[in-house]
Amino acid sequence: MTKIVLLGAGHLAVHFYEQFTACPKVHLIQWYNRSIQKIYFAKEQIKITDQINELEDADLYLLCVKDEAIEPLSEKIKTRGLVVHCAGGISIDQLKGTFRKGVFYPLQSFTKERFLSFDQLPFCVEALEKKDQQLLCEFAKQLGGIPHLIDTEKRAQIHMIAVWVNNFSNHMLDLGNDLSQKHQIPFEMFRPLIEETFQKAMSMGPQKTQTGPALRQDLKTIEKHLDLITDQDIKKLYLNLSTSIQKKHEQ
Amino acid sequence: MTKIVLLGAGHLAVHFYEQFTACPKVHLIQWYNRSIQKIYFAKEQIKITDQINELEDADLYLLCVKDEAIEPLSEKIKTRGLVVHCAGGISIDQLKGTFRKGVFYPLQSFTKERFLSFDQLPFCVEALEKKDQQLLCEFAKQLGGIPHLIDTEKRAQIHMIAVWVNNFSNHMLDLGNDLSQKHQIPFEMFRPLIEETFQKAMSMGPQKTQTGPALRQDLKTIEKHLDLITDQDIKKLYLNLSTSIQKKHEQ
Numbered sequence: 395m396t397k398i399v400l401l402g403a404g405h406l407a408v409h410f411y412e413q414f415t416a417c418p419k420v421h422l423i424q425w426y427n428r429s430i431q432k433i434y435f436a437k438e439q440i441k442i443t444d445q446i447n448e449l450e451d452a453d454l455y456l457l458c459v460k461d462e463a464i465e466p467l468s469e470k471i472k473t474r475g476l477v478v479h480c481a482g483g484i485s486i487d488q489l490k491g492t493f494r495k496g497v498f499y500p501l502q503s504f505t506k507e508r509f510l511s512f513d514q515l516p517f518c519v520e521a522l523e524k525k526d527q528q529l530l531c532e533f534a535k536q537l538g539g540i541p542h543l544i545d546t547e548k549r550a551q552i553h554m555i556a557v558w559v560n561n562f563s564n565h566m567l568d569l570g571n572d573l574s575q576k577h578q579i580p581f582e583m584f585r586p587l588i589e590e591t592f593q594k595a596m597s598m599g600p601q602k603t604q605t606g607p608a609l610r611q612d613l614k615t616i617e618k619h620l621d622l623i624t625d626q627d628i629k630k631l632y633l634n635l636s637t638s639i640q641k642k643h644e645q
Numbered sequence: 646m647t648k649i650v651l652l653g654a655g656h657l658a659v660h661f662y663e664q665f666t667a668c669p670k671v672h673l674i675q676w677y678n679r680s681i682q683k684i685y686f687a688k689e690q691i692k693i694t695d696q697i698n699e700l701e702d703a704d705l706y707l708l709c710v711k712d713e714a715i716e717p718l719s720e721k722i723k724t725r726g727l728v729v730h731c732a733g734g735i736s737i738d739q740l741k742g743t744f745r746k747g748v749f750y751p752l753q754s755f756t757k758e759r760f761l762s763f764d765q766l767p768f769c770v771e772a773l774e775k776k777d778q779q780l781l782c783e784f785a786k787q788l789g790g791i792p793h794l795i796d797t798e799k800r801a802q803i804h805m806i807a808v809w810v811n812n813f814s815n816h817m818l819d820l821g822n823d824l825s826q827k828h829q830i831p832f833e834m835f836r837p838l839i840e841e842t843f844q845k846a847m848s849m850g851p852q853k854t855q856t857g858p859a860l861r862q863d864l865k866t867i868e869k870h871l872d873l874i875t876d877q878d879i880k881k882l883y884l885n886l887s888t889s890i891q892k893k894h895e896q
Contacts, residue, residue, distance in 0.1 A: 461863070461865075461866070483866050483869055483870075501834060501835065501837070501838055502837060502838055502841060503838060503841055503842060503845070503854075503856055505845065505849070505854065505856075508845060508848075508849070510841065514837060515837050516834045516837065542834065548828065548830065550869060550873060551824070551828040551830060551873055552825075552830055552834070553866075553870075554824070554869075554870040554873045554874070555821045555824045555825050555828075555830065555835065556835065556838060557857055557858065557859075557870060557883075558817050558818075558820050558821035558824065558883075559817060559818055559821040559835050559838060559839050559842065560838055560839070560842045560856070560857070561855070561856060561857030561858075561859065561860070561890065562817045562886050563814040563817040563818060563839075563842060563843075564842055564846050564851050564854055564855055564856075565851075565855065565886060565889065565890050565893075566809050566810060566813045566814040566817060567809075567810055567814060567843075567846045567851035568846075568851035568852055568855060568893070569809050569889075569893075570806045570809035570810035570851075571850065571851050571852060572852075572893075573802070573805070573806045573809065574803075574806050577799065577802040577806075579799065579802060579803055579806065581850075583752060583767045583793065583803070584752065584806065584807065584810050585847060586752070586753055586765060586766050586767065587752055587753055587754060587807060587810060587811055588810050588811070588814075588843060588846075588847060589843070589847070590753060590754055590761065591754060591810065591811045591814060591815055591843075592814075592818075592839060592840070592842075592843045594754070594756065594759060595815050595818045595819075595839075596836060596839060596840070598756070598759070599822065599832075600815050600816075600818035600819035600821075600822050601819055601822060601823075603754075603756065603815055604812070604815055604816065604819060605754055605756075605811070605812060605815075606808055606811065606812030607808065607812075608808075608812065609812070612712070614712075615712070615734050615804075618734055618801060618805075619734075619804075619805040619808060622801060622802055622805045623805070627889065627892060628889075630885075631885060631886075631889055632808075632809075634881075634882060634885055635813050635816060635882075638816065638820075638878065638879075638882055639812065639816050641878060642816075642819070642820075642823075
């Protein structure tokens, strides 16, 4: 059974805490956070600490902290175990110390209030030593996920692509939501369309499911839509996105 | 039972054909298309014609043709029935003729090869006369949908918003797909993230689910991502979208 120390108290750390305590194959032995208040709620379940030099002996130390905290925190960890960070865009080399090093990056967007299953979730795994790669792959499977051996360079690309498919597509929905509020149209009306958009894109591939005035070079409709948008930045973005669709599909 | 004549053979017309023949409350009596070949497959089920002056008597004539064909086709229709077009961005006034007029616009994205249920689908309904509004609302319900009385101006706004939540968000997935092909990363890895993105946005609202480097003003990560994008247009779009996210959320 993998003995684990969890470090940090952000969205991902809290999700890990919940999953670990529910997973019989995983033994979470300690939870560290700089501020003890944030993890105080767990003190009946598990040892908690705010003292980085009082970490227990474990197989795996999971650093679930902000990108910029990974390096300074890692410098303070004294252990013979495997220390991994969980960040998409950070090199394995930013872990400083004499311990064994690795990365364990779940390709998902976590929100504190929202339960999320790790079932079938891709985990990007990296480690300097082969046995540590195996340990992390095994660990991903114990959580119900799917391990992928991914080096720092490829993980950075994955992190960048995640911005397109998650952050930017969410922003499109967000701007749609704003516009519907402005025009007093219930956003709920768009639910079937939005659900179909994503289901169709994932089942047929998004290249095949592109539709709309930009794709069919329907300048008349594009002009009508631009007339309906009063905010100059949003108008410009509508134009940029339409141009991007046209450019991609004329190739 | 509503007697219907269907006009056109695009994606929407084919979907209507399939739904009408499956729906016991709806009686499709004739299908017209300029080119008979496209609807020839249905000739055992239903009367078909390519002669616009040979339309049968019906309660409802559904024009499911391209935007630019609505006006010229409507001019040729002689009937006492109700003639409606099904386009989001076209005014009811573009129906020319002495017949009763209306609009019946399903808020959904249709693809020929993909079956789609009309269950709970919003239909934007407009008609000059109240009894025709009622007829169209009743018709939407017979199909399993939800009617909304929406005038031409509001329908144009809905059509514009649909571009954001459907066309543009699909384009984000499409660019993500391109980038993952370029970097030899299986796009399938992003499926759980994409599914969660849309489920979360719809359950919590997309304003609350925005995350990522742009939102947290993480310029270091944004620069790293820009370095990974070689195509200058895509790089510029990444920047524009990041700026748009920052602008919206600093308000």
